[in-house]
Amino acid sequence: MIPASVTSIAEDAFDGCPQLVIRCSASSVAYAFAQAHGIAVELLEEAPDITYGDLDGDGSVGAADALNILQFAAKLAIPTDTQKLCADVDGNGSVDAKDALYVLQKAAKFIDVFPVEE
Ligand SMILES: [Ca+2]
Ligand SMILES: [Ca+2]
Numbered sequence: 168m169i170p171a172s173v174t175s176i177a178e179d180a181f182d183g184c185p186q187l188v189i190r191c192s193a194s195s196v197a198y199a200f201a202q203a204h205g206i207a208v209e210l211l212e213e214a215p216d217i218t219y220g221d222l223d224g225d226g227s228v229g230a231a232d233a234l235n236i237l238q239f240a241a242k243l244a245i246p247t248d249t250q251k252l253c254a255d256v257d258g259n260g261s262v263d264a265k266d267a268l269y270v271l272q273k274a275a276k277f278i279d280v281f282p283v284e285e
Contacts, residue, residue, distance in 0.1 A: 169197035176200045217249060219256050219281045220270045229274045236267040258283030 169176075169191050176197065181187050181204075188207045191197035201208045220228040222235035236254045238244040240263045246254060254262040256269045258281075272278045 169195065171195045171197075173197055181206065217253050219253055219283060220273055222246075222250055222253055228270055230271065233267040233270040233274065236262060236270060237264060240264050240267065256281035256283050 169189060171192055171194070174196050188209050189197055189201045190209045190211055191201070192211045198208060198210075200206070218224075218226070218228075220232055222232040225231075235244070235250075239246045239250070239254055246262060251262060254266055256266045256273075259265075269278065269281055273281065
């Protein structure tokens with residue numbers, strides 16, 4: 168398979184592979200490449216379900232996750248696309264201190280769900 172992180176493929180990369188089937192997601196460069204070159208494509212599922220607020224992926228929402236969000240907000244760390252999605256718990260399109268506050272509220276059980284989940 169070809170991961171979504173692949174952003175360019177040489178024109179002749181698959182010459183001599185008539186049985187080739189590219190496994191990729193519909194939004195990937197590999198998919199567009201396959202379409203353009205008449206190569207069979209087997210579509211992969213899109214990104215797996217995410218847990219809002221769980222930035223470190225330990226399965227729970229806690230203070231460490233809020234800290235991650237603050238680091239992203241302060242540009243001390245660069246979030247991946249998935250992390251950006253997880254971190255924007257109020258769903259306003261940006262990762263900032265307010266998202267961290269929501270994560271802390273959820274960790275302290277002041278709220279049950281994030282605004283983005285309502
Ligand atoms: Ca966590
Ligand atoms: Ca936000």
